[in-house]
Amino acid sequence: MEHVDMSLIGSLYKLYLVDQQLRALTARLEGSTRHLDVQSRHAEQATQQHKEMSDELRHLQSQAALLENDVAAAELRVDHLREQMNSVRTNKEYSALLLEVNTLKADKSKIEDQAIDHLSRAEELKKEIEAVETHLAEIQRVKALAEKDLTERRAEVSDRLNELESERTQAAAQITPQALALFDRLADNFDGEAMAPVAQDDPRRMEFTCGGCFLAIPTEKINQLFRDSDLVTCTSCGRILYLEEDHRASLGTK
Ligand SMILES: [Zn+2]
Incomplete structure (x- = not known):
């Protein structure tokens, strides 16, 4: 619609059209900015989750390693006791050593179970971490697209934005304060x-x-x-x- 008359209403209408275009353009940029913000937040959350799970995995693995050391130590001690059993002289001494061996074996078996628990939990966690990594990669991909979109939009809009702003200034100059x-x-x-x-x-x-x-x-x-x-x-x-x-x-x- 062409408005060539310079009546107040005509000037206002011209301003109205320019103002609406400006608002639409600005809103589109805001939409892109918001989209990028959301993706950045998702990426941060997934990165944090990945870090926490990786820490937990390292902790489980080091705990399992300690438990395995305890198992090895118990085995050495059992070997040592068995040697002693070969050279004892009384039944009483023998029984005492046997009791210690059996206690050690029972303890060792509990520790082995714990180590297995830790390692199987670690295996599960590794799978969960892989899933988070896949998810994170997808978020990073979407985030990169959002960044690209915003950059392009800013570039494509900046000329038009300047144009419209100067048109708006011109249109506004025709109107009483x-x-x-x-x-x-x-x-x-x-x-x-x-x-x-x-x-x-x-x-x-x-x-x-x-x-x-x-x-x-x-x-x-x-x-x-x-x-x-x-x-x-x-x-x-x-x-x-x-x-x-x-x-x-x-x-x-x-
Ligand atoms: Zn009305």
Whole structure:
């Protein structure tokens, strides 16, 4: 839609269009930034999880190694006791050694069980760590894509952003400070929708609604709009009303 007339409403409409493009562009960048943030957080979490599991694995492995040392020490001690048993003279001494051997064997067997538990837990953990590594690699891949996307988007948008910003400055310069303040406030409140077209559902009836909130607009406001000089706002939502060009033409012929 071309607006060449430099009426206030025309200038505002021009500003409205530029402002919306600016907002859309900025929102797209924000979307990409948010996406990257989420991926970075996931990557951090998975890295942390991987570190904790790796620490636990090392701990289990060193515990298992200690237990295996204990087993080896118990075996040496049993060998030593058996040698002693060959040279004892009394039954009492023999029985005492035998008791110690049996106790040692029982202890050794418990320690071996513990070592096996540790090692089998370590094996499970290794598999879990592999799964985390696969997951982490996938996150890193998505994160790299998100980074690339943001970089590309920034590059592609930066020229257009500068253009639009200077267009916006130019458009804003055509508007009185009061009208501009109103426009900015409305644009912030309505997510860029500072203005709304007047809608007429049935062309045969002089009934008009606001294209922003869809509520009725009093006829006097429509008449005011045709006088063209003042800003007219919707009684319900407060958006700045404008007449779409064809609409204005068809109404104007009446
Ligand atoms: Zn409204």
